[in-house]
Each structure stands twice: as C-alpha cells, then as structure tokens.
Amino acid sequence: xxxxxxxxxxxxxxxxxxxxxxxxxxxxxxxxxxxxxxxxxxxxxxxxxxxxxxxxxxxxxxxxxxxxxxxxxxxxxxxxxxxxxxxxxxxxxxxxxxxxxxxxxxxxxxxxxxxxxxxxxxxxxxxxxxxxxxxxxxxxxxxxxxxxxxxxxxxxxxxxxxxxxxxxxxxxxxxxxxxxxxxxxxxxxxxxxxxxxxxxxxxxxxxxxxxxxxxxxxxxxxxxxxxxxxxxxxxxxxxxxxxxxxxxxxxxxxxxxxxxxxxxxxxxxxxxxxxxxxxxxxxxxxxxxxxxxxxxxxxxxxxxxxxxxxxxxxxxxxxxxxxxxxxxxxxxxxxxxxxxxxxxxxxxxxxxxxxxxxxxxxxxxxxxxxxxxxxxxxxxxxxxxxxxxxxxxxxxxxxxxxxxxxxxxxxxx
Numbered sequence: 001x002x003x004x005x006x007x008x009x010x011x012x013x014x015x016x017x018x019x020x021x022x023x024x025x026x027x028x029x030x031x032x033x034x035x036x037x038x039x040x041x042x043x044x045x046x047x048x049x050x051x052x053x054x055x056x057x058x059x060x061x062x063x064x065x066x067x068x069x070x071x072x073x074x075x076x077x078x079x080x081x082x083x084x085x086x087x088x089x090x091x092x093x094x095x096x097x098x099x100x101x102x103x104x105x106x107x108x109x110x111x112x113x114x115x116x117x118x119x120x121x122x123x124x125x126x127x128x129x130x131x132x133x134x135x136x137x138x139x140x141x142x143x144x145x146x147x148x149x150x151x152x153x154x155x156x157x158x159x160x161x162x163x164x165x166x167x168x169x170x171x172x173x174x175x176x177x178x179x180x181x182x183x184x185x186x187x188x189x190x191x192x193x194x195x196x197x198x199x200x201x202x203x204x205x206x207x208x209x210x211x212x213x214x215x216x217x218x219x220x221x222x223x224x225x226x227x228x229x230x231x232x233x234x235x236x237x238x239x240x241x242x243x244x245x246x247x248x249x250x251x252x253x254x255x256x257x258x259x260x261x262x263x264x265x266x267x268x269x270x271x272x273x274x275x276x277x278x279x280x281x282x283x284x285x286x287x288x289x290x291x292x293x294x295x296x297x298x299x300x301x302x303x304x305x306x307x308x309x310x311x312x313x314x315x316x317x318x319x320x321x322x323x324x325x326x327x328x329x330x331x332x333x334x335x336x337x338x339x340x341x342x343x344x345x346x347x348x349x350x351x352x353x354x355x356x357x358x359x360x361x362x363x364x365x366x367x368x369x370x371x372x373x374x375x376x377x378x379x380x381x382x383x384x385x386x387x388x389x390x391x392x393x394x395x396x397x398x399x400x401x402x403x404x405x406x407x408x409x410x411x412x413x
Contacts, residue, residue: 010311015303016392018043029362032397037182037341037388038366039232040213042296046236049295053288060284062261076287079294080277083242086297087227088218094250096243096280097290101209102132104228104243105176107280108205109136111253112174112226119145121173126151126159126188127378128181131371133207137176146173153378157184157333164193168200175204179211183372183386184333185316185341187211191222198223203249209233213390214339215309219244231289236296240289243280250276257282308391312340315389315398322402328409332384343370343384346405349412351385357411358385361404363397 016022019041024031033041053075059068061076084092098104117123123137127150134148141148149172151164159177168175175197180187194204203225211217213234219227226249231240255262255273259282264272273279319342323329332343346354355367366386369376376383387401 010304010307010391012311012392012394016394018045018299019392020044020047022392026362026364027360032361032363032400034387034389034393034397034401035364035366036213036233036390036393037210037370037386039238040235040390041392042237043235043299045299045302046292046295049298050237050288050292053291058288061287072287075291075294076285079290079297082294082297083244086300087212087242087244088220089244090220091247093276094244094247096245096250096277097285098228098241098243099239099286099289100230100232100241101207101228104241105132105205105207106136107243107256108226108228108245109140111256111280112203112249113137113140113144113146115253117141117144117146117173120171121146122149122167122169122171123147124149124151124164124167124172124175124177126164126177127153128157128159128184128186128372128375129176129178130182130207130209131373133176133178133205134374137174150374151177153186156335157181157186157375158335159186159188159193161189161193165196168197168202170200172197172200172202175202176207177204178207178209179217180208180214180339180341181333181372181375182210182341183343183370183375183384184335185338185343185388186333186335187337187339189337190224194223194225210341211339214312216305225249231293231296234293234296235299237286237289237292239286240293242293247276250280255279255282259283303391312389312391312393315393315395316340316342318395319387319389319398319401322398323405326402326405326409329405332379332381340389342387342389344387344405345381345384346409349408351383353412354385354405354408357408358401358404361400361407363401363404365401 057072059072061073083095149167152160197204205226206224208229212229227244232238262282264274328347330345351367368383
C-alpha cells in the first residue's frame with residue numbers, strides 16, 4: 001500500500017467534523033492542532049455524553065438506592081466494561097479508574113513497592129521515560145533501600161535490548177518502560193521485553209499514555225502486568241485514566257489511598273478492605289470524566305482504528321520528510337519504529353521561540369523538555385519543538401507546519 005493510497009482510504013474531513021474545536025481560528029488563522037501528545041481534542045460525542053450526565057444524571061455513585069444514583073452507577077460501571085473490552089483485559093475488576101497515567105504509576109510504585117520491594121532490590125527504568133515513570137520509582141527506591149538501574153538507548157532513540165537483558169537479575173523487582181516515548185515517538189518492543197522480564201519472574205509496568213490513542217492494544221497478548229493510560233490523550237476528558245493490573249498483583253498490594261468506598265468494615269480496632277477494584281478507588285471518583293472516557297472509547301470503536309493508525313503513520317512519515325528537508329532542522333529521535341511524535345530543533349533558535357512564532361500562525365505545538373529531561377541530556381539539547389499527530393490531522397496542516405518552520409528560520413536569519 002502506497003502512502004497516497006493509505007491516506008485516501010481515510011476520510012479525514014469526515015473525522016474532523018466530529019471535533020468542534022478544529023473549525024476555530026487562533027490569531028486570525030485556522031487552528032492547526034499538533035499538540036496531541038499533550039492532550040488530544042474531544043469529539044462532539046464525548047462532549048454530549050459528559051454534558052448529559054451533568055445535566056440529567058448527576059449523582060454520587062455506588063450504594064445509593066435512589067434513581068439518579070443507580071443510573072449514574074450503571075453508566076460509570078458501563079465505562080469500566082468498555083475499558084476492559086478496549087484493552088482486552090481478562091477481568092473488568094482488574095481495570096482501576098485513576099485520574100491519569102501519573103496517578104496510576106504512583107499507585108503502582110507506592111503499593112507494589114510497599115509489598116514487594118526491599119533493601120538491595122533493583123528497579124529498571126529506561127533512559128527515555130517520562131518523569132512520571134521515573135520519579136515514583138525513585139521515591140519507592142529511596143523508601144525501600146532499592147536501586148534504580150537505567151536501560152540505555154542509542155543515538156536513534158531506540159532502547160539497547162542487549163543491555164536491558166544484561167541488567168536483569170535476581171535482584172530485579174520491577175521493569176518500568178514506556179510503550180511509546182512521548183519525547184521521541186519511539187515504539188518500544190514491549191511484548192518481547194515483557195517476555196524477557198518474565199523469564200526472571202519480574203513484573204513489567206507499561207506507560208501506555210502515548211500508545212493507546214494511536215494503535216490497538218491487547219494487554220493479554222502483551223502479557224503486561226501493569227498497563228496505565230490517560231483519557232485526555234485518547235479523545236476523552238482530563239481527570240480520567242486507567243490502571244490495569246493482573247489480579248495476582250492487585251490482591252497482594254495494599255491500598256494507595258484510604259477512606260470511603262474502599263472498605264469492607266471499619267472499627268477503631270481494625271479496618272478491612274473491599275475487594276478490587278474498590279480497594280484502589282477511595283472517595284468519590286471523577287464520575288463525569290469516567291463516563292466521558294467510556295464515550296471516547298465508543299468514538300474510537302466507531303472508526304476503523306487500524307486504518308487510522310496506518311493513516312497516522314503515513315502522516316508522520318510525510319512530516320518527517322518535509323521537516324528533514326529544511327536546512328538547519330534536526331530531527332530528534334529517528335527510531336525505525338515510531339508513532340505520531342516528531343521532535344526537532346532548529347540551529348541557533350530556542351524551541352520556545354519556535355513555538356511562539358508558530359502560534360502566531362495558528363499552529364499549536366509543544367516546546368520544552370516534555371517531562372523527559374534525561375532524554376534532552378542524552379541528545380545534548382535544552383529542549384525540543386514537538387509536533388504530535390492524531391488521525392484528524394492532514395497533509396495540508398503538515399505543509400503549513402513546514403512553511404511556518406521556514407518562516408521561523410527567516411525571522412532569525
């Protein structure tokens with residue numbers, strides 16, 4: 001299949017009509033939204049479903065006997081069932097609602113660390129991780145007397161798998177890796193890395209924030225022990241997310257937070273905890289956000305997601321070619337397998353200046369270290385400009401990006 005044919009099979013204009021914000025102007029120019037790695041936009045279906053809950057169904061969930069509470073509970077738990085099917089989890093109770101990937105990884109690092117990590121143990125994290133998959137493990141290591149070991153990467157932004165295999169040993173208690181790098185776009189071979197870790201009896205925590213919005217995933221096929229993602233990067237509301245984990249781990253892990261909703265019995269002498277998922281969902285949850293996440297999954301299921309992934313891949317290739325052809329532009333992250341992220345620098349121009357000038361043209365990108373300072377240090381840059389794509393972006397928008405980058409260079413010439 002050629003790039004042109006792959007793109008022609010995806011009706012991008014039809015999809016764009018589902019996202020109200022894409023028709024607006026910014027600074028007098030049509031919005032070109034290329035900051036999907038930070039947060040994707042939200043389709044009308046999700047907006048309507050969330051608004052319907054707030055307007056007609058709002059009530060606290062679980063244990064309420066009145067109509068609104070029961071109706072809200074049904075909608076919220078239906079969203080959990082949609083999550084289960086979306087990632088092919090074996091059991092809906094293994095899908096824990098969280099506010100996003102950051103909270104989910106903190107939950108795992110705290111609760112798993114408390115139960116299973118001891119003095120002298122080791123935790124492996126990769127050199128390309130988002131800070132949210134580094135700092136929680138550093139905290140756990142400091143509290144438990146463990147050591148962080150780093151899986152290195154090469155100049156293309158690919159993990160060095162031989163080095164990873166050499167780092168695994170009987171002291172390793174967790175491998176924490178990103179499925180897709182938020183700063184480089186690298187797609188890591190997580191299925192193979194999980195299989196290797198399991199040979200040592202080591203569980204793996206996958207940061208899937210940047211993979212779930214861009215191609216189909218199957219936690220059973222991956223054999224992931226922990227798999228965490230955010231709603232706001234997959235066309236859903238902020239404040240929504242999922243921490244999937246195998247029951248064998250969840251049953252042995254202590255709660256992350258305590259309070260209402262996660263108990264079985266409470267007395268001044270002793271408290272016993274509810275079974276999963278309630279054990280890890282203390283307090284009133286983000287009900288509207290959870291229902292909105294379910295609606296976002298409905299939306300993804302309404303399109304040909306594999307065709308969307310193919311379209312995005314071709315769009316990324318086209319954008320890479322366009323920017324790489326511009327003198328002075330350097331692409332940061334050139335892995336053989338990439339998804340939806342294009343990080344770049346322009347010689348002698350700070351990424352924040354790039355982002356500011358592009359914004360004047362109506363083009364939204366992200367400029368900075370992308371919560372991945374070790375990546376910036378590895379490539380010896382203070383920051384990068386990052387264009388990140390979704391299946392509603394177009395070749396014409398890529399052309400506008402390339403033309404605007406050329407204008408940035410002319411401004412500073």
